[in-house]
Amino acid sequence: MRAPQVVISSDSEVREVKLNKTIAPNTCKTTATIIKALDADTIKIKKVNKSKINTMITAAEKKLTKIKAGISKTNDEIAVIDLQGNDKTE
Numbered sequence: 001m002r003a004p005q006v007v008i009s010s011d012s013e014v015r016e017v018k019l020n021k022t023i024a025p026n027t028c029k030t031t032a033t034i035i036k037a038l039d040a041d042t043i044k045i046k047k048v049n050k051s052k053i054n055t056m057i058t059a060a061e062k063k064l065t066k067i068k069a070g071i072s073k074t075n076d077e078i079a080v081i082d083l084q085g086n087d088k089t090e
Contacts, residue, residue, distance in 0.1 A: 005048040010037035016048075 005018040013036045023029050037043050 003050075005050065007046045007048060008033060008035050009042075009044050009046075010035050011039055011042040012036040 003018055003021065004023060005016065008015045008017060015033055015035050017031060017033050019029055019031055021029070035043060
């Protein structure tokens, strides 16, 4: 999960808490905050849903990986051709 974010609210205050790092599957990361409340029973927490953004980021990362692999392959093929333009692959 990328930079999970929660909104904590009470009868007196609203706070947004964001972890600044990615959380790997099957792991746990905690943080703490203080919120004012006249009545403790009014304190609520809600996870901010960023699944669409996370999906888009993951897709972009996969595209970037493919592009990098393509560039690396092209660079390897170019290295086979010497400076005089002779193709050493033939």
